[in-house]
Amino acid sequence: MMADDVRRQYEVFPYPERDPADEADRLIAGSPSDPVEIDHYLFGGGRDWSGGFRALVAGGGTGDGLIQLAQKLAWAGVDAEVTYLDLSRSARRIAKARAEARGLTNIRFLTGSLLRAGDHGRFDYIDCCGVLHHLPEPAEGFAALRGALAPGGGLGFMVYAPYGRSGVYQLQQAFGDLFGHLPETERLSEARKVLAHLPAGHPFKRNPNLVDHKQGDAGFYDLLLHSQDRAFTIAEVVDTLTEADLRLVAPIPSALYDPARFVGPAPRLNPVDAMSTAERLDGMMKVHVGYAVAADDTRSPARGTPQSVPHLMGPPERIAAEIAGKGALAFTAQGRPTRVRIPREAAPFIARIDGKRTLSEIAGAEIMAAEMSFARVWPAVEEALTGWNILRYSGLPPV
Ligand SMILES: C[S@@+](CC[C@H](N)C(=O)[O-])C[C@H]1O[C@@H](n2cnc3c(N)ncnc32)[C@H](O)[C@@H]1O
Known part of the structure; x- marks a missing residue:
């Protein structure tokens, strides 16, 4: 009954409201569903994309995550098939018109329940944004998606948060x-x-x-007016993932979930209690975004190696200039004015980030002094900027 109500709602009011004509002017981007971000959080920042990529967008709605993923994969020249799955035919019509407006040919459109995701194949990546909190039993949804993951695959998700x-x-x-x-x-x-x-x-x-x-x-x-809607604390997200044989790799941005935003030296808390404390102190989280893998998979987000290619969210020259001038970077993180300290001497290295150079190229291996200074400053840059999801590693070309 509830599932019927949910389907009917999204038939009458496909969500979010989108006009395919707008595809001519802008690409809606965000987390999850960005291939560079997916590489960073699920594939160590070094996925070999040459063997192709199979993705499922479960509950794709009117297509925001779908279009971002399919378009960026197409621009990057990845041989990908992105499967769209949703209960609502009217949402599908809009998503399809958006794909057609962009000339995308890497999408397969399906109508049906994500509870049967496994009927449609096994996927390297499953995207499920803003959907699982609308299931009567969200853990069943996570478990169905877990069952459709290919070995080594991963899940990007967003669910509502209460506060x-x-x-x-x-x-x-x-x-x-x-x-x-x-x-x-x-x-x-x-x-x-x-x-x-x-x-x-x-x-x-x-x-x-x-x-x-x-x-x-x-x-x-x-x-x-939703007939089926619940919110999850971050501790409930972790519990629900565990119930579905999944494990949280990282919430996005992970620094949001660090109580050090609010207190200096804090008592040592286990990781889930620490995230819960940050959520309670923050008080305004309305969603949790994150990446997850099979429970027995020990993967963690990418760390820089000499071969890693860093990508910045934002123009490197502007970011470098601010760091050179202030020894800090200020930005707005989901409505929160935020400032992180970054050593001034990191600025020339940050200015060289172009989504193509490796860290060893950025360090300037030929200049011994610069290399030493790079080794000294980079860990602090990586810690601060990956924590806020401003820096990610991926071998994909910049798009
Ligand atoms: C809030 S919208 C989110 C759409 C899209 N993922 C986004 O982030 O813009 C939720 C979508 O999930 C779909 N949905 C809800 N329950 C579903 C289920 N069991 N299987 C497949 N789709 C479902 C709805 O039809 C709706 O299009």
Whole structure:
């Protein structure tokens, strides 16, 4: 029944609202679903792409993750097949029109439940963004995706988190009780009227993190009228992955989950308690994004070797200039003003990052003095910038 409601919702309100004509002007990019990021977190930053790549986008919706993945793989010249799977035919129509607008030919479109993902093959990478929290038994969804992973494959996911969504769940329940018997479009108009009259002190009205309800009907419905929606603390993410025979490689960005953002020397906590503490202190996480692999797989995110190729999010010259001037880099991490200290002497090396040079080329192996200074500063650069997902390693060409 619930699964039917979910399917019907996404037939009437395919999400997110997208116009295929916009593909001419921009590519929507983010985490997960970026091939460089996937390489960094799941394949040690050194995947051999020449043997091809099979990916599944489970619950692909109107295509944001799908299009990013398929387009960047096509630009990089990877022989890839990306399979799109979703319950909603109207979402599929929009995703397909977006792919056609870009001339992408590396996508296979399927309609069906991700609970049967294994029927469609085994995949090197499975992307599941914003879907598993809409299943009556999310662990079953994770387990079905685990079953569809090829040996050595990995999963990129996003699920909702509770604290940044404060106010949402009591409204979903109230609107469900009041309007659940109405057709979708009437539910929407009735709920809009009620929302306009809620007191200013309502936790939803006071929550600055939530914007979906201001971005059209599908956004409003998805946020406040969903019939099947739950949020996970980071500890619950870890437990649910474990239940599904999976293991968290890293949440993204991992530095967000470090209590050192808030306290100096802190008592030693086990890794899950440390992430939970950071989540409680942060108070505004509305999603958890991360990468996972089979439970018995010991992989960790990439670390730099002389052969690693670093990629920067943002223009290297600008980042290098800021570091040279201030010994620090300031940026906004999911709405949080953030600043990390980076040694000034790292600036010339950062300026040489172009997504093609290896670390040994960046170090300038021919200049002994520079090489020594590189060895001294690079660990601090890597720690700070990979932690915030600003630096990733991958042999893929820059796109
Ligand atoms: C919130 S949208 C997210 C879409 C897309 N992944 C994104 O991030 O933009 C959730 C999508 O998951 C799909 N969905 C929900 N349950 C599903 C299931 N059991 N199997 C396949 N798709 C499902 C819905 O139809 C909907 O298109």
